[in-house]
Each structure stands twice: as C-alpha cells, then as structure tokens.
Amino acid sequence: MTDIPVLSVRNLSVEIPTRDAVLKPVDQMSYDIARGEILGVVGESGAGKSMTGNAVIGLLDRPAHISGGEILLNGKRIDNLSLGQMRKIRGREIGMVFQDPLTSLNPLIPIGDQLTETMLAHLDIGAAEARKRAIAALDEVGIPGAAERIDSYPHEFSGGMRQRVVIALALCAEPSLVIADEPTTALDVSVQAQIIALLRALCRDRGTAVMLITHDMGVIAETADRVAVMYAGRLAEIGPVAQVLGHPRHPYTEGLMGSTPAASRGKQRLHQIPGAMPRLGHLPKGCAFHPRCPYAQDDCKRDPGPTTEACDGRAACWHPVENPDVKAAE
Amino acid sequence: MTALVTVRDLTRRFDVSKPWLNRVIERLPKRKLVAVSKVSFDIEEGTTYALVGESGSGKSTIGKMLVGLLDPSEGAVEIEGVNLDTEPDAAKIDAVRSDIQMIFQDPYASLNPRWKVRDIIVEPVAARGGDTEGMAEKLLEQVGLSADDAKKFPHEFSGGQRQRICIARALASEPKFIVCDEPTSALDVSVQAQVLNLMSDLKEDFGLTYLFISHDLTVVTHMADTVGVLYLGRLVEEASPEHLNARPAHPYTQMLLDSAPRLDGFGREIAPPQGEIPDPINPPAGCAFNPRCPLAIDRCRTERPELRQIDGARVACHRAEEAIAQYSPPE
Incomplete structure (x- = not known):
C-alpha cells in the first residue's frame, strides 16, 4: 500500500468551443480516489x-477537450498522453462500466470472446489461459454456469446478468480504477x-x-x-x-x-x-x-x-x- | 366514500406467437404472455392509489386498460359505475371518457414538437368542440408556468417544464380521474x-383522484393513500403506505423494502435479494414469487394464493402470518 492516491485530479477543466461561446462542462474540479x-x-x-x-x-468527444489541470493515475500524468x-x-x-448494458456489449460476438479480446490485448497470456480466466471472471461476478454460458450472446442474458458481464469485462484486466x-x-x-x-x-x-x-x-x-x-x-x-x-x-x-x-x-x-x-x-x-x-x-x-x-x-x-x-x- | 374506479378480475393477455407461417413450418404452438392476471382493486374518490412494481409487473398495462388504451382480455373496469367495455349507451361512455386523463412518463415523447403549447393544452377540449378562449393561459399559470409560454413550442422547455405542460393538458378537460404513469421517473x-408538490396541490384544489404508477417505493410512500404491490401481473399486497413500510406482509414487499437504497443507509451491508423476475410467458406454478421466496413451502408451488384480509391489509400469500412474524425492518 502506498500513500499515492490511485486517481488524483487537480483543477481539471473541460471546454467545448461553440460558435457563440466556450462552454465549460467541467470547471476546476479537484479530487482524489484512494486504493x-x-x-x-x-x-x-x-x-x-x-x-x-x-x-x-480519455473518451471526450471532440470538440470537447481538457483545457486545464492534471489527471494523475498512480502518480503518473495521463491527461497529456x-x-x-x-x-x-x-x-x-482504467475499466469502465456504462449505464446501458445492452449497448455496451457487441450483440454479434459471444460474451466469452469479448472478455478474451480485452485480456489478449492487455495481458501477456495465451488464448487458452484467457478463456480460463474469462470463465473465472464470469464466475466471480455471479453468473451461474459460467463455463456453459461463456459462448452465449448478450441477448441471451437478462438486464442484470448483462450488467454483470459488463462488470466482468471492466475488471478482467485487473485495472486499478x-x-x-x-x-x-x-x-x-x-x-x-x-x-x-x-x-x-x-x-x-x-x-x-x-x-x-x-x-x-x-x-x-x-x-x-x-x-x-x-x-x-x-x-x-x-x-x-x-x-x-x-x-x-x-x-x-x-x-x-x-x-x-x-x-x-x-x-x-x-x-x-x-x-x-x-x-x-x-x-x-x-x-x-x-x-x-x-x-x-x-x-x-x-x-x-x-x-x-x-x-x-x-x-x-x-x-x-x-x-x-x-x-x-x- | 364511494369508489370512483372499480377493477374486478382484470386480466390482459398478449399474443407473442411467432408469425403464422413460422408456426406452421416449425410446428410451434401459440404463445400467450399474461401481463396482468386477475387484479382487483377500488380507488376511492379524492384519493391517490399507487401501483408499484418492477419492470414487467404489468403496472403500465393496468394504467392503459383503465383509460381505455387497451381492452381487457377478461374482467371489468368500472369508472363512475360505467363499464366502458360493455356499456351500450354512447352518450354515457362519452361523459365518462372526458373525466379520465393520463400523464405519461416521458415528457419529451408525449408532446407534439410541431404544435404550439396552446394547441397542445386545449386539444382535449377543442376535440369535443368546447370553448377554449384563454384556457391555455389560465392552465399554464395554474401549473407554475407563465401565460406567455402558450405561444412557444415544446423544444423551448426543460423536462420539468414539459411535464408541467403535460399536466396542464391533462387538466384541460376538467377530469376527475388522472392516470399518472411514472410521471417523474x-x-x-x-x-x-x-412536480410531485404541484400534483399534490392540484389534487387538493380540483378534488382529483390519481392512479399513480411508479417503480419507486419512496415516491409512492410520499404520494399515495393506498399502495398496491404488483409482481408478475398479480396484485400481491395492498395497504396504506404507512402500514406497508412498518409491517409488510408479503415476502416480495419485504424484499423490495430491504433492497431500496436508503438515504441514511451509509455503508449498509445487506444480503441482496436472490434471482430475478421470471419469464412471464412461463410463470412458475402456484405463487409467482415462490422461486425467490425464502419462506416457500410445497403449497406455494402448487396453489396460487388469493388476496385475503390480514390486519388492515390485503395480502396474497399462504405464509403471510409467518412473513409478518419474522420481518424486522431495516435499521
């Protein structure tokens, strides 16, 4: 455990330039989140x-952009990357869980492939290991019969179950935030x-x-x-x-x-x-x-x-x- | 007190079968979804009756049947003693219809964007050939907007202001009974x-009767005189909100109360409820709640419980006495 907060936001401002004026949807926000x-x-x-x-x-849609301040993740600046x-x-x-679990999963890809895709992209592991971890992740978020359901498509799950899949997806690469x-x-x-x-x-x-x-x-x-x-x-x-x-x-x-x-x-x-x-x-x-x-x-x-x-x-x-x-x- | 609205054994089935040709080729049976099943309740004049339930519990379907947007498959709705489904006298039906209005959930979707606010508000009266001179302006002031707003279009208003316009429109025909389907969600x-305060004020001023449909137990507690809890299209409990909060008798109501987040529940650890609402096409036999119920016994799996009177409430549960005895309200 260290004393450095996982996320430290200092005087963050976001601006959206428009024809009439520059809008500031976020203005001088400062906060920390600890481990x-x-x-x-x-x-x-x-x-x-x-x-x-x-x-x-880092998912601001243009023309919105960070106009001031710093974002530190585990002590490293990430706002200027x-x-x-x-x-x-x-x-x-950083993992993300969105509001609507139906639109944050790809309806054409089985959930297992969506999970392994994330892990293969970020972790140094093989496909078999990724699949094993995907089943473990689904099991951890409380999806019954994870091993059988890993090849199911998002529409085969209820809203609550889908949100569990999204949480598994956000956590599968073990992010700190x-x-x-x-x-x-x-x-x-x-x-x-x-x-x-x-x-x-x-x-x-x-x-x-x-x-x-x-x-x-x-x-x-x-x-x-x-x-x-x-x-x-x-x-x-x-x-x-x-x-x-x-x-x-x-x-x-x-x-x-x-x-x-x-x-x-x-x-x-x-x-x-x-x-x-x-x-x-x-x-x-x-x-x-x-x-x-x-x-x-x-x-x-x-x-x-x-x-x-x-x-x-x-x-x-x-x-x-x-x-x-x-x-x-x- | 007399009942303004009487609902008896109301049932609504929807046909969710595959198209005819698929059914023939794939040899599939017809499939029926029972959205509302044998629901009975009364709404006294001048009171607010709330229907609360999770998605798929049939609360909006009941609301639509009460205003006549859907026909019941079985059972009857009587408003002011007139059954709109079977009444032969057209004049009687017409008189009752103008006493019923509805407020919908989404104020962005329920106002025509091409109409001016004045035209939207007076339409329920204008459609019957009534006199609408100055009516929109007066109603707008009653719901807390200004008379000048009558000239504007809906896009010029925020969500809350739009909902006020919807309320003004509902009031235009001077109804006695308003069905509010999730008006603030x-x-x-x-x-x-x-908006809730405005609705309470208008109820006092005009002597209105509300059917208030919501998924939010705290809002319901605040607004209602009587609360009906729905689960999978069935009325499982009916009581005053005070009674319901203090002594819920149905295990489902208890689960709802336990899982609703509380403003003062800092760091509260609860064992979250198990399972989800079952598929309404193949509801479980017996009591619909039995797969999730901690108190379920064999009888619950075979015999559907009828609503019965238990100290001041109506409950549909075989084990209501045990449920009341073991319930401890959240800290």
Whole structure:
C-alpha cells in the first residue's frame, strides 16, 4: 500500500468551443480516489458528472477537450498522453462500466470472446489461459454456469446478468480504477441491490478504486465512502458520505437532500429548490447556484464561487450552511 | 366514500406467437404472455392509489386498460359505475371518457414538437368542440408556468417544464380521474420534488383522484393513500403506505423494502435479494414469487394464493402470518 492516491485530479477543466461561446462542462474540479475507495459523483443531468468520467478515461468527444489541470493515475500524468498510449491504459489501468448494458456489449460476438479480446490485448497470456480466466471472471461476478454460458450472446442474458458481464469485462484486466457511469440506472431495485453489492465486494477484495457516477442519492449513501456533489460543472461539496449527506454544508446539497422523498419522512411536503439548473451557455455571474440559493448574499452575485480548497475543503460556498450538528461533531 | 374506479378480475393477455407461417413450418404452438392476471382493486374518490412494481409487473398495462388504451382480455373496469367495455349507451361512455386523463412518463415523447403549447393544452377540449378562449393561459399559470409560454413550442422547455405542460393538458378537460404513469421517473430529483408538490396541490384544489404508477417505493410512500404491490401481473399486497413500510406482509414487499437504497443507509451491508423476475410467458406454478421466496413451502408451488384480509391489509400469500412474524425492518 502506498500513500499515492490511485486517481488524483487537480483543477481539471473541460471546454467545448461553440460558435457563440466556450462552454465549460467541467470547471476546476479537484479530487482524489484512494486504493479500494468508492467515490460517488452525484449531480443532476447537465452537472458534468459523466464529462469528468469521460475526461479521466480519455473518451471526450471532440470538440470537447481538457483545457486545464492534471489527471494523475498512480502518480503518473495521463491527461497529456497520445491516443496510442491512452489506448494501452484504457481497459488495462482504467475499466469502465456504462449505464446501458445492452449497448455496451457487441450483440454479434459471444460474451466469452469479448472478455478474451480485452485480456489478449492487455495481458501477456495465451488464448487458452484467457478463456480460463474469462470463465473465472464470469464466475466471480455471479453468473451461474459460467463455463456453459461463456459462448452465449448478450441477448441471451437478462438486464442484470448483462450488467454483470459488463462488470466482468471492466475488471478482467485487473485495472486499478473503475469508472462506473450510472451502472444501475437501467435496472430494477432488486437487481440494483445485487449489482451494488457485487461492485462493493469486488472492490474491497481487489483494492480497486471506483468512481461511481449516479444521480441517485440513495445508491450513493449506501455504496460510496466519499461523495462529490457537482453543480453546473463545478464541485459543490466533497467529503465523507455520512457527513456530506447527513449534514450538508453547501446549500445545493441541502436542497437536494430535502427534495429526495424518503420513506421515513412520510407525506411531509418536499423541500423545493426553486428554478432549474442554468444552461452552460447562460451561467449566472458569481456563484452559479446563487439564483436558486436561499442564503445568497451580495458577494455571491458578484464573486465567482470559490473552489472547495479555498473554503474548508468541503463546500464550495461563501456562506456554507452552519449546521449545529457538524460543529458538535467537530 | 364511494369508489370512483372499480377493477374486478382484470386480466390482459398478449399474443407473442411467432408469425403464422413460422408456426406452421416449425410446428410451434401459440404463445400467450399474461401481463396482468386477475387484479382487483377500488380507488376511492379524492384519493391517490399507487401501483408499484418492477419492470414487467404489468403496472403500465393496468394504467392503459383503465383509460381505455387497451381492452381487457377478461374482467371489468368500472369508472363512475360505467363499464366502458360493455356499456351500450354512447352518450354515457362519452361523459365518462372526458373525466379520465393520463400523464405519461416521458415528457419529451408525449408532446407534439410541431404544435404550439396552446394547441397542445386545449386539444382535449377543442376535440369535443368546447370553448377554449384563454384556457391555455389560465392552465399554464395554474401549473407554475407563465401565460406567455402558450405561444412557444415544446423544444423551448426543460423536462420539468414539459411535464408541467403535460399536466396542464391533462387538466384541460376538467377530469376527475388522472392516470399518472411514472410521471417523474425521467426527471431530476429537484425537479421531481417540484412536480410531485404541484400534483399534490392540484389534487387538493380540483378534488382529483390519481392512479399513480411508479417503480419507486419512496415516491409512492410520499404520494399515495393506498399502495398496491404488483409482481408478475398479480396484485400481491395492498395497504396504506404507512402500514406497508412498518409491517409488510408479503415476502416480495419485504424484499423490495430491504433492497431500496436508503438515504441514511451509509455503508449498509445487506444480503441482496436472490434471482430475478421470471419469464412471464412461463410463470412458475402456484405463487409467482415462490422461486425467490425464502419462506416457500410445497403449497406455494402448487396453489396460487388469493388476496385475503390480514390486519388492515390485503395480502396474497399462504405464509403471510409467518412473513409478518419474522420481518424486522431495516435499521
């Protein structure tokens, strides 16, 4: 074990030049993921959470590009690598699990061949060994009768089973980081619970770092060790999951938690965040959240929102929510 | 209180056979998928009845049969005492039809992109030759948009605003009963909160009755007066949401509650539920849940349980008493 985080992102910015303006879907993001840790990235659609994931794995679609900052994987910079070098890292060092398991598997190729293809490309092993490992990988993700089903096509599996195959695919080259982009959004709750338990167990056993991107606060609460809340391309709040979700300091996190229905709250009226997330081309001056923020003051409208480092390392806010519980805990 | 909607032994089968020629050449039998099987429930006037279930449980099919988009294979739907399927008097059918409206899941697919918002909203009334002067503007303000929005096209709105337009359209014909099929699943949480609050307000203001279809137990708990849990086209449990959360009687309901992620469940370790929903073309004999049920006995594998009354809830389970006794709510 070393002290170097598996993934370290420093002041990452992504830009999309358009005819009218340069859009910044990701703006000065900084975060680390340690070995065996699950970082949840949560935010509403358009917050830029998938963009950060794609930037890390080098899958930004042109014209989007990294315009500033650094991405360090195990202490080595990967944001300035060539396409060829990045290809070697993708799949080998960083695995990816996408939302829709049907579209992330090739429907014309048996799943076994898709698994062995990845291993043959990245690992120094022969075809027979790869097949053996593929069966072991399928077995590990809980596919019953792996040896018989390895030559099945993706359509022969149910949605949950397909997502297991995708996870096996992401983990088969034993990467140190897995980016899971909404891995359970397309699945039913009971299957979602299975997939989450699987992801967690695999990471704990192998020490894989996971970046779990989702919009579901419940999934984050149960799965992640730390959570990063994104709003309009910026990090709003980051910290241990129990602190951030239990005692939010950023007004946006507080609003998000209030507007999520929970069984324990019964029929209480839901807290409403007024308005909607601004479009990237029309970000308000100052802190991007101020038009919807109940605590906004004059300096919020004037000065651009601070980064998390500039504050207490947690909430990127000039006037964080003073929470008596937190003070007591500190 | 009177029941506005009465559903009795509702069943819907879909023909999923191969084409005729394939069947003859390959000697395949006809195949029937039973999407909804003998479902009965009542919806009291002015209440919200929620149907909750995983994909393939038949919840949307029931919604469609209630508004008349699908015909039932067996059983009956009565709305205001009129069976739309068998009623001979066209005028009666027409009167009831205008009392029913529907809100769909995807607000991007349920608004015609070539129509202006005004035309979309007033269509349910205009199609019957009603007076639509100023109606769209008034409805838009009621759902929290501005009267000027009537001149715009759907693409100028965000998902949440579009869902408000869908709600305005549903309200135009002054219905009594609205079927909401996953109205917020396509929306972000903060927008979902706005739409759910709006729906609660409108229910109070207009005295509406909702059938609320959702896969999300927490949303259902928040909105509903009565919850019906569906599994593979069968109603397995019906209770008030408070009762359901505190004392679920059906093992499937218990499984759903256990596996739903909880906002305060930091690092919660649960034994995830086993198995998946079986193939609805060949459902298991007896209780449909028996292959996944921890309490299943031989009787569950042969005899389909009927809904029966157990302390304030209706449950379709042979072993409901044992299930209640051994259930401990998640910490």
